[in-house]
Amino acid sequence: MYALGVNLARQLGDVRPLVENSEELTQVARGLLDTVVGKFNEDNQRELLARRGDDLNKIIVDRANNIRKKIEEAGKAMLQEMSENPETATLESGVVIHPLEAGPDGFGKGVKPTQASTVKVHYHGTLPDGTVFDSSLGGDPVTFPLGGVIKGWQAGLQHMCEGETAMLGIPAAMGYGDAGTPDGRIPGGASLFFKIQLIEVLSAGVGGGPKLVGADGNELKKNSAGSGLLGADGKPL
Structure with missing residues (x-):
């Protein structure tokens, strides 16, 4: 059954980029566990999300934007560094x-x-x-x-x-x-x-330099023993 938990976590995806410390990650894990074991019924879940949903969405959007900004800045810096190499x-x-x-x-x-x-x-x-x-x-x-x-x-x-x-x-x-x-x-x-x-x-x-193909379907190569072309008798020249 541990594998079932791993499978469910894989479907959820990696939430670590959205949490800032181990305490927040623990709270996320508690929320998952409490919901899975039935601590909150459907009404309790809806009430909690109605009360905290807007705050949660704002946190997710703000942190996702911060992550994106860091990724964009890191990528631009790497491209700039690459472009300064005389071999590029x-x-x-x-x-x-x-x-x-x-x-x-x-x-x-x-x-x-x-x-x-x-x-x-x-x-x-x-x-x-x-x-x-x-x-x-x-x-x-x-x-x-x-x-x-x-x-x-x-x-x-x-x-x-x-x-x-x-x-x-x-x-x-x-x-x-x-x-x-x-x-x-x-x-x-x-x-x-x-x-x-x-x-x-x-x-x-x-x-x-395009590849040339003879009438026999074979590629014409440099220093080839034959030309790849066919004569009137149907044999390679």
Whole structure:
């Protein structure tokens, strides 16, 4: 039954950011326990919330706003620090790109995706405080149309070449904006920081040096034994 309590707490979510000390957290836990064990009937619950509901809502809103302000300020400071690194590039959109590992042809060389491309990547996303909100590391790479993801990814990945790894600093306006995500994992106004490996550009809209495919369906590669083209007899040239 302890697991049941853990499951209920997971559904409730982490309330610690809204409490300021251990005494307040204890009061929250007491309120939960008293309600669960039936200390308050339905009428008692309604009476308490009618009497204290407005005060409670004000406390929650004020503290949530303070949390958001701190997150926004921390994100802007990190983006500014990134942009001051001479190895980074800052786009007009405010997205900051810090190249970390070159592709097979060297930094800035090779295939680049465009908005119409489908790409395969590994990624690791964190908030300004280091909280990991999403990551493909430890699993399979992710494949998606570039035009279907947040604007910060669209802008940043179009400045990367196939095989490269880079750190992207994405301002809130190019991420999830003022609303954040519905599940609350990304708060409103949060800047996002992604380590991204652009493994492969898979389809249309390829920029840079496009891949060519022969009539046999195989990619034409440098120093290939065959051209990938078929002769009149149907055999590769």
